[in-house]
Amino acid sequence: MKKMRLYRWMSWVLAFGALMTWIIPAENAMAETEWDEVVVESAPVILTPGDAYEEPEVSGEETEDVFATEHTQVEQILEDNLISTGITLNGEQRLYDFFGKFNEEEQEEISSWIIDREEEGGISIRVFVAGMAVEDEKYFLEECADALCDNGYAKEDLAIMLLNLDEDNRGVCIQGYGICETKLNDDRIEYILDDIIAWFLEDDYVYGVKLFAEEAAYYVTAEEEKESVGSVGIVIPADRSPQVPYYKDNSFKGKLNRMPWPFLVIAPMAVAGLGIFLMIQSNGSKKTTNNKTYMENETSGLTAQRDDYIRTSISRTYSPRSSGTSGGSRSGGRSSGGGGRSGGGRSHSGGSRRF
Amino acid sequence: MVLDFKCPQCGGGMEYDSELGKLQCRSCGFEQAVEDAPEIEEDDSVSVEPFDGGSIPDEAEFSNETEEKETSLYGEEQEFFCNSCGAAIVTEPEVSATHCPYCGSAVAFGERLQGKLAPDKVIPFTVSKEEAKAGFRKWAKNGLLTPKDFMTEKRLGEITGIYVPFWLYDMHVNAEADCSCTKKRSFRRGDYIIHETKHYHVYRRANLNYKKVPADASVKLDDTMMDLLEPYDYRRLRKFEPGYLAGFQAEKYGVDADGLLMRIKNRVSEYAQSYIKSTIKGYSTTTYNSQNIMEEKQQEYYTLLPVWLLKYEYKGESKIYAMNGQTGKVVGKPPISGARVAKWISILYGGSFAVLTLLSYFMV
Numbered sequence: 001m002k003k004m005r006l007y008r009w010m011s012w013v014l015a016f017g018a019l020m021t022w023i024i025p026a027e028n029a030m031a032e033t034e035w036d037e038v039v040v041e042s043a044p045v046i047l048t049p050g051d052a053y054e055e056p057e058v059s060g061e062e063t064e065d066v067f068a069t070e071h072t073q074v075e076q077i078l079e080d081n082l083i084s085t086g087i088t089l090n091g092e093q094r095l096y097d098f099f100g101k102f103n104e105e106e107q108e109e110i111s112s113w114i115i116d117r118e119e120e121g122g123i124s125i126r127v128f129v130a131g132m133a134v135e136d137e138k139y140f141l142e143e144c145a146d147a148l149c150d151n152g153y154a155k156e157d158l159a160i161m162l163l164n165l166d167e168d169n170r171g172v173c174i175q176g177y178g179i180c181e182t183k184l185n186d187d188r189i190e191y192i193l194d195d196i197i198a199w200f201l202e203d204d205y206v207y208g209v210k211l212f213a214e215e216a217a218y219y220v221t222a223e224e225e226k227e228s229v230g231s232v233g234i235v236i237p238a239d240r241s242p243q244v245p246y247y248k249d250n251s252f253k254g255k256l257n258r259m260p261w262p263f264l265v266i267a268p269m270a271v272a273g274l275g276i277f278l279m280i281q282s283n284g285s286k287k288t289t290n291n292k293t294y295m296e297n298e299t300s301g302l303t304a305q306r307d308d309y310i311r312t313s314i315s316r317t318y319s320p321r322s323s324g325t326s327g328g329s330r331s332g333g334r335s336s337g338g339g340g341r342s343g344g345g346r347s348h349s350g351g352s353r354r355f
Numbered sequence: 356m357v358l359d360f361k362c363p364q365c366g367g368g369m370e371y372d373s374e375l376g377k378l379q380c381r382s383c384g385f386e387q388a389v390e391d392a393p394e395i396e397e398d399d400s401v402s403v404e405p406f407d408g409g410s411i412p413d414e415a416e417f418s419n420e421t422e423e424k425e426t427s428l429y430g431e432e433q434e435f436f437c438n439s440c441g442a443a444i445v446t447e448p449e450v451s452a453t454h455c456p457y458c459g460s461a462v463a464f465g466e467r468l469q470g471k472l473a474p475d476k477v478i479p480f481t482v483s484k485e486e487a488k489a490g491f492r493k494w495a496k497n498g499l500l501t502p503k504d505f506m507t508e509k510r511l512g513e514i515t516g517i518y519v520p521f522w523l524y525d526m527h528v529n530a531e532a533d534c535s536c537t538k539k540r541s542f543r544r545g546d547y548i549i550h551e552t553k554h555y556h557v558y559r560r561a562n563l564n565y566k567k568v569p570a571d572a573s574v575k576l577d578d579t580m581m582d583l584l585e586p587y588d589y590r591r592l593r594k595f596e597p598g599y600l601a602g603f604q605a606e607k608y609g610v611d612a613d614g615l616l617m618r619i620k621n622r623v624s625e626y627a628q629s630y631i632k633s634t635i636k637g638y639s640t641t642t643y644n645s646q647n648i649m650e651e652k653q654q655e656y657y658t659l660l661p662v663w664l665l666k667y668e669y670k671g672e673s674k675i676y677a678m679n680g681q682t683g684k685v686v687g688k689p690p691i692s693g694a695r696v697a698k699w700i701s702i703l704y705g706g707s708f709a710v711l712t713l714l715s716y717f718m719v
Contacts, residue, residue, distance in 0.1 A: 271704070283501075289585045295566075305634070306556070316549045317550070
């Protein structure tokens with residue numbers, strides 16, 4: 001009897017372990033779910049003739065007016081910056097410092113760093129430093145992206161960052177175009193912002209900008225074999241362990257490590273515990289009679305039944321539909337920004353944060 | 356009166372053979388139909404009404420401080436004499452058939468099988484002793500956690516075939532239930548989720564008949580164990596003949612039919628509740644406003660049902676295992692082997708670890 005009790009206790013403990021094992025991964029899975037959503041939503045949308053996307057019908061005049069109001073201002077900002085600083089958009093420059101934040105040495109360091117990262121990622125990376133209102137940031141970057149890509153100064157696969165140093169609107173805005181729209185999706189942009197903001201707060205702008213370029217290239221090449229990044233003191237923070245599901249490590253070891261090791265160790269323990277628990281529970285005899293075993297079917301049954309409808313009560317809860325996305329990017333869920341479409345028709349991902 | 360089962364041909368002892376369904380002589384193999392075996396003669400003793408003790412005054416007085424006589428657990432043992440060898444057979448009072456411990460002849464005690472104690476029906480053994488042993492061995496072997504040395508041949512020798520007294524009840528049940536039920540559904544309309552609840556008033560009345568619901572009337576055997584032996588196949592139910600007992604032990608009932616009626620009423624009441632519940636379908640929720648269940652006994656049958664019993668000592672622990680003597684179903688909790696538990700833990704752990712590692716490798 002004592003033995004039986006011991007075994008039963010053992011199985012309860014193991015069963016508890018099982019429960020905990022399933023709960024913990026379930027929590028982690030939530031992050032994965034979000035990631036999955038992002039992947040699905042940012043995948044190219046295939047339209048059939050029947051459900052083709054239709055641009056909202058607005059009169060030509062109105063369109064012109066709206067466009068003129070919104071974009072002329074932004075174009076103006078870009079133009080003003082270009083004129084006032086004497087800088088011209090070109091295929092060579094990686095850092096456009098309209099604010100005069102970086103000295104020549106720093107500019108050179110950053111540019112050469114970005115060029116290396118571009119080679120690594122096979123994309124274009126551009127950084128703009130300027131001062132403007134927060135609401136202009138997104139359009140400013142879209143304008144810059146259109147200007148760069150339309151003139152062939154940058155690839156269509158473009159990761160672009162604005163460092164807004166306006167005294168009242170200090171912040172960073174990042175957008176991803178082309179392949180960067182999916183590789184550098186809103187979630188990953190959030191991760192990048194998490195990392196770089198800390199350096200801007202420490203007034204280490206060079207490091208912050210370089211870290212942006214490093215991480216942008218890192219995420220773009222995330223499916224290739226790559227265990228760590230950074231060679232000149234820039235490192236991806238420690239919590240970017242291989243099990244975090246925003247990139248894949250395809251080495252043999254990496255493949256085996258896709259499940260966190262505590263899960264790999266505890267889950268089998270839980271399976272064994274559950275198995276033994278069930279075996280002990282089923283040890284012995286089971287009841288093989290039920291309420292029909294002794295019932296005489298010919299003389300048994302219902303003699304009367306009623307199912308009278310009385311009334312219907314209705315309650316409702318407000319649950320707005322999640323708004324649809326346009327341009328293949330995720331919108332909503334971020335207080336700091338999101339994707340959109342540039343005036344030149346380029347769809348992009350995005351995110352921004354104040355500091 | 357002691358009944359014995361003598362071979363009309365050689366005078367040897369006869370026993371009931373579960374395969375033949377007849378009595379067979381152990382010496383010459385002569386076969387005889389059960390109905391032809393000796394019957395219990397009517398008791399010709401004078402029948403009297405018991406005295407009313409209260410109306411008879413004491414005629415003498417004695418001290419209360421008398422020595423208590425030692426009695427057996429279930430009442431006083433009684434002595435009978437074997438018809439074959441003349442030896443004295445001492446039995447517990449509930450035993451109605453057994454073997455003579457000296458000559459091995461099958462004997463039945465007429466006093467315990469007649470009058471109110473006369474069984475109405477019997478289900479004869481269909482599982483022979485050898486089949487029962489094999490059944491126990493197979494059952495032990497199938498147990499994933501059962502020790503290897505459990506149910507060895509040597510220990511299985513102590514297996515006993517016993518006719519256990521049962522009361523079978525025919526019960527009539529009137530069941531009635533009044534319920535409030537709802538059907539719920541939710542659907543979306545624009546930015547709102549609509550929850551619709553339809554309310555119903557539901558009534559069910561059922562007339563149910565349960566036939567031959569068994570309850571064991573033995574005071575020695577565990578009720579739960581006997582319940583687990585069910586069901587018996589009543590198509591093999593026969594009119595009682597003492598010949599069926601030849602070669603087996605038998606007990607007379609220790610609890611009368613009224614004493615077990617409440618147990619049966621509770622059982623059929625549960626059956627009826629579950630029947631009513633099964634007829635209330637298609638609702639999301641059911642709340643019982645009232646439920647009336649009236650059970651009524653129609654008839655009872657005093658019946659002997661066949662059971663193979665095995666008293667088993669394993670590592671200092673004594674356990675009883677039982678087998679349905681008709682269907683072969685085994686009841687009892689086998690011991691658990693620590694080595695086998697360890698083996699299964701390592702198999703399950705190793706197996707699931709390997710599967711998870713593989714899954715991890717192929718994970719997208």
